[in-house]
Amino acid sequence: MTDDQAIAIIESEFKQKTLGVTEQYLEIHSPIYTDNKIKVDRIDRESKDGSIIAYLPVLSERFYFAVYIDTKTNKVTGVGTEAYHRVYFRATSETLTVEELKEMTNLTPTETWNKGDLRKRGKSNHTFSNFTILPNPEPDEFEDKLKKLLDHLEQDKDGIKRLVDNANGYIQVAMDTHNGNGMIGGPNIDTTDIRRMNEFGLSINFDLYVGGNSFRE
Missing domain, CATH: 3.10.450 (Nuclear Transport Factor 2; Chain: A,)
Known part of the structure; x- marks a missing residue:
């Protein structure tokens, strides 16, 4: 088709x-x-x-x-x-520069900034350096996005482990969900992906947002 x-x-x-x-x-x-x-x-x-x-x-x-x-x-x-899902790896540091973070892995970041750089919005400056990898920005289910992110990170396991050990490396999830009937459900992580994250020593953080109109009664 x-x-x-x-x-x-x-x-x-x-x-x-x-x-x-x-x-x-x-x-x-x-x-x-x-x-x-x-x-x-x-x-x-x-x-x-x-x-x-x-x-x-x-x-x-x-x-x-x-x-x-x-x-x-x-x-x-x-x-x-x-939901609109953003599932990405993020490493932050208050002491290391972006260049120092980049040297720890051969994976290419999607977004970076240095501590002290001006924020994109507003007049304040970043208080930490940031290194982000977002390999799958297109619409997809959370479970698929997580698996694809882990597939990508596993291309350089040692490098990601260095970022986890030497910077604040973790998986970040942002979800914008429709509040149709007040029951938004939640993400599921299977045992295989839990083991895969554990091999890196990765934690995972969720930011959940709800929007849209409710169903008519």
Whole structure:
């Protein structure tokens, strides 16, 4: 199934609302259209059961519509929301410079700043140096993002361990979730990924944000 075919199936479902849940979501939130075509940020084809997940940005929100399509029947099987997840490795230090942090690993950082640098917003200065690795910024489920981050970090285990041991190295998660019915659920970390994090000596920190409109009664 091509991207255009998937988008056509989504547009048809959003117009006809054959699923009750589609109408339920569209009553309270809207997708984004560009040139009269529904905007899709990513189509996830990683499932082995012949299904795909399309992630659609939601107007004025950070979370996504998640549309599930069976590629065998060419039908939408479900509509929901997926949180906007940022899952990244971060090392900070009040004594080391960015260059010193970079020397500890051969992995390339996504974002850095030095202690004393001016913040992007405001007039204050950073009070610590920062080294961030965010390998998977695209829409995805938390569990997949965590696994992909660990896959990336395992390309230089010794380097990441040095950052954990010599700087404040940890995994940071920021989640913007839809508050549809007040039950936002929570992230799950399986035993395999717990063991993988433990091999680095990594802790994990969560920042959870809730937004959006509630379902109509």
